[in-house]
Amino acid sequence: MTSRRRPVPARAAMRTGLVVGLGLVLGAGLSACSATNTITTDRSYQASDGVGVDLGDVTATNLIVLAAEEGAPGTMLGAVSNAGSSDAELTFTTPDGGTPVSIDVPAGETVVLGPDDEAVDLEEVPVAPGAYLEVSVSTDQGGTSSVRVPVLDGALPEYADLVPDAG
Numbered sequence: 424m425t426s427r428r429r430p431v432p433a434r435a436a437m438r439t440g441l442v443v444g445l446g447l448v449l450g451a452g453l454s455a456c457s458a459t460n461t462i463t464t465d466r467s468y469q470a471s472d473g474v475g476v477d478l479g480d481v482t483a484t485n486l487i488v489l490a491a492e493e494g495a496p497g498t499m500l501g502a503v504s505n506a507g508s509s510d511a512e513l514t515f516t517t518p519d520g521g522t523p524v525s526i527d528v529p530a531g532e533t534v535v536l537g538p539d540d541e542a543v544d545l546e547e548v549p550v551a552p553g554a555y556l557e558v559s560v561s562t563d564q565g566g567t568s569s570v571r572v573p574v575l576d577g578a579l580p581e582y583a584d585l586v587p588d589a590g
Contacts, residue, residue, distance in 0.1 A: 478565025480507030
């Protein structure tokens with residue numbers, strides 16, 4: 424006994440072709456979204472509460488100042504990266520005439536700022552938590568830039584143990 428295949432009805436073949444065609448059109452249409460929309464993870468952004476500044480090969484990211492109150496000592500948190508081939512010195516200066524604070528950033532490395540890492544202590548923060556402190560950031564190679572750094576207190580649990588004592 425030989426088996427015979429039954430011919431596929433024209434209606435079933437048409438339905439299969441329609442489903443395949445619709446799948447191809449939908450696939451092409453949905454994949455085109457990334458061709459016309461910018462991928463946001465390709466852009467540099469501050470992923471924390473802080474702000475950043477770019478000085479050529481040296482980049483400071485997520486800068487914030489912690490202080491208990493206006494006039495109290497403060498500390499700066501953040502990170503500084505040096506993408507250059509030579510070491511850099513980064514200097515932070517506040518407009519109130521406070522002592523400038525300098526840190527060394529080795530070539531090709533990132534230095535974490537904070538009381539447990541590279542300390543950037545400010546003698547007195549002239550603005551209250553919730554305001555912005557104008558900070559001048561400079562390097563010999565990248566020049567100087569002014570940035571408005573947010574001042575926070577210990578209200579957020581992640582910063583509570585990092586705020587310098589007011590007295």
